Amino acid sequence: MRDASPAKTYALHVGVIALLFVLNFILPDYHQGLFARIMALAVFATGYNLLFGYVGLLSLGHAMFFSAGLYGAGLTVYHLGWGVPEAFVAGVACGALLALVIGLLALRTSGVAFMIVTMMFAQVFYLLILYFAAWTGGDQGLVIQQASRVISIGGASLDLTNPAVRYMSALALFSVVLLVTLAVVRSRFGRVLVAIRENEERTKMLGYDTVANKLAAVVTSGAICAASGAAYALLFGYIGSSFASVQYSILPLLWVLLGGAATTLGPLVGTLFMYYVTDITSGFTSAYLLIVGVALILLVLFAPKGILGSIRQRWLGWLP
């Protein structure tokens, strides 16, 4: 980040949020639904980016934090009949707590070992979901009824199954997470995280407790990913073990790499790009993954820092 005045930076982010707000009234129904999903998952990618992009810790276990939020919110609604706000908080709390425990264990390793350890924990989590199928629904999953996905405030009620409400709810969550992430990366804590990524031993030699900072980053990242999972369960009404599979640990990595690691808007751009490339190409051929693969290879070859990472490198050095 170079010479970015706070006003300019916040104006850009508020502008993106405003654009997304306006799109709600312009987009056709299908794309409105797709955008709601993309924003909810961009929150997942943003949480992942905090750890991967800013701290340099490559995790292959973030599906565990996403699904902790997904099941934390979904199961409390399904089995305990909790309301949407309480279930959402439960989901985030589950993810944060899990991230604390996993962080304490996994941060004893680094590099490839960290990647393997997080993947192993995520596999354990995935298998536990299958093992306790009586409660979790196993690989069939559970559908959360429409009646359970209504927020009642006083006399008014917000039905999350309504496409416009769903879109706005996803946008609200994305906006909060985006602005919080921006504030975090611009803060003292955020700068220390970047320093750890650049050279952990040197950061330690300046007097920073790098393990404590990394643990705080894991918990923050886990909580954000869990918020995404909780929102996904409540907005789209389905929880299933596939969200805890290794594929959902790799996807946020792809989205972040595509959009630009260590850029605040990169996760949104990457998720958007990936979703639309898949969506468009699947309309032409059943071998659409081949085209997606070629697109990814081209992007890696010509823009190795991702879309926004490359734009920052070439033209907009101030981009956060």
Next chain:
Amino acid sequence: MADPHMVDRGLLTISGLDCFYGEVQVLYRLDLVLNKGEVLCLFGRNGAGKTTTLKAIMGLVPAAAGSIRLDGAELTGLAAHDVPKAGVAYVPQGRRLFAEMTVAENIEIGLMARGKGKATRESVLDLFPLLRERLKQRSGTLSGGEQQMLAMARALCLEPQVLLLDEPTEGLMPSMIAKILETVAKLRDLDVSTILVEQRVDAVLSVADRVCFIENGRNRETVDVEALRSDPSAVRRYVGVG
């Protein structure tokens, strides 16, 4: 041999230090005293234990036996990130900057570490005026000499009592070496005591107050630089040059 400097003025005192890399012992009952406001040079062949001594002070290599005291306070047993807070700053060999950050951001990280502000920043930049012109430049694009200056500046942002410099002149052109050594000499006036690991005899003679000859992990001899100038035989004896 008892070091007469250990008696009263010692700011940083190492006594009976043993260190190991795995099963291999690298420091043997090492004794060392750094006095207030002096530049102490550790001199010796490659592998003698000079860098290990610095790393042991910083808590990067655990002490198997012995003690390291700063102003009477024990440093051994402290977590590595707590040693800088106690007042020791370390500039490792090879600089190790945050290459993707600008010069200003590197300095900022140093200042934040101990909550120092603008006054410290200005006094540090006064020591390295060249950096003032490069504040917005990415540190990875600086020349070797400028990178060394930045590494020292960042360490000095901690306002340390003791600065550990590991081969600061390595790979630099003569004009930069002169500037670095000039700054090391200035630190003495600022009451920063320095332990300097250096391979260049001329640099040692120009800036050090005392020279400690390390050989096979032991402090063989500590001499005043004046004595060394008049009789450089110790340099020949321990390093084979001079």
